[in-house]
Amino acid sequence: MLMAADIFGIFSFLNDVRFVVEIIVFAYLVFWLYMTFRDIPLLFALSLVAAGYLIFAQTISITLLVVIFFAFVLMGSQLQMLIWFGLAPIVGMFGIKLPGTQEYEAEQQMQAAQKEEEALLERIENGTASAADKAQYQQMMASQQLNSGTNPLARLGGGLR
Amino acid sequence: MNIGGFLGDIIFWVQVFWWLWLILLAFFFYQWAQNHVGFSPMLTIVLAVVLIYYLVIKHPFLGSSTLIFWTLLSSGVLYLLPIVLPWFGLLFRRR
Numbered sequence: 462m463l464m465a466a467d468i469f470g471i472f473s474f475l476n477d478v479r480f481v482v483e484i485i486v487f488a489y490l491v492f493w494l495y496m497t498f499r500d501i502p503l504l505f506a507l508s509l510v511a512a513g514y515l516i517f518a519q520t521i522s523i524t525l526l527v528v529i530f531f532a533f534v535l536m537g538s539q540l541q542m543l544i545w546f547g548l549a550p551i552v553g554m555f556g557i558k559l560p561g562t563q564e565y566e567a568e569q570q571m572q573a574a575q576k577e578e579e580a581l582l583e584r585i586e587n588g589t590a591s592a593a594d595k596a597q598y599q600q601m602m603a604s605q606q607l608n609s610g611t612n613p614l615a616r617l618g619g620g621l622r
Numbered sequence: 623m624n625i626g627g628f629l630g631d632i633i634f635w636v637q638v639f640w641w642l643w644l645i646l647l648a649f650f651f652y653q654w655a656q657n658h659v660g661f662s663p664m665l666t667i668v669l670a671v672v673l674i675y676y677l678v679i680k681h682p683f684l685g686s687s688t689l690i691f692w693t694l695l696s697s698g699v700l701y702l703l704p705i706v707l708p709w710f711g712l713l714f715r716r717r
Binding site: 474478480491492 | 655658659661665669672673676677680681684
C-alpha cells in the first residue's frame with residue numbers, strides 16, 4: 462500500500478536521502494575510528510562492524526538517541542531557556558502556568574494558604590480549634606479588616622502599624 | 623526533435639553547462655570521499671561511486687543543493703553578508 466501511495470516518488474526519494482545520509486555518517490565515523498585505532502587493526506575492524514550495524518540496521522534507534530542526546534544533553538540549557546522565557550509566557554496568555562515557573566509556585570503557595578485558611582475556619586466552626594488556631598483566626602480577621610478598610614494606604618506593606 | 627535557431631543554440635549551451643556542472647559535482651564528491659577515507663584507496667572509490675550514483679546520476683538536484691549548501695556553510699562566504707547587505711539597504715531604501 463505504501464508503494465501504491467508513492468505516486469510522486471517522494472517515499473523512494475526520501476529512502477535514497479536516508480541511505481545517502483547513512484553513508485555520509487558512516488564515512489565520518491570510519492575516518493574517526495581509523496584515526497583512533499590506527500595502530501590496532503583488530504579494534505578498528507570490530508568497531509567498524511559495530512558502527513556499520515548500528516547505522517545501517519538500527520537507523521531509527523540511533524537517530525532517536527542522537528536527537529535526544531543533542532536536545533537534552535548538548536542543548537539542555539538552551540531548551541530550558543526556550544521553555545521558561547519562550548513557551549511559559551505564551552502559554553501564560555491562555556491562563557496555563559507551567560510547573561517550575563515563578564507564577565506556578567506563587568499559585569501553589571496561594572492555593573496552599575487558601576486550603577489552610579479553609580481548614581482553620583472549619584476547625585473554628587466545629588469548635589475543635591486550639592488556642593493557637595484561635596489566635597491565628599483573630600490575626601486573620603484583623604488583617605482582613607485592615608485590608609478592606611477605607612484607608613487606601615492600608616493595603617501597602619501589610620497595613621499601617 | 624531538432625530545435626534550430628537561437629533557441630537551439632541556447633539549449634545547446636545549457637546542456638554543455640549542465641554536463642560540466644555534473645562533472646564538477648562528481649569531482650566534489652570524489653574529493654570528499656578522498657578527504658575522509660583516503661587511508662584506503664578501495665574504500666575511497668567505493669564511497670565515491672555510491673555518492674556519485676545517488677547524488678549525481680539519480681538525484682542531481684539533491685547533489686547540487688548539497689554542494690551549494692556545503693560551500694555556503696564551509697567556505698566563509700556568509701561572513702560577507704554583514705558587508706554586502708547594508709549596501710542593499712542603502713541603495714534600495716524606501717523613502
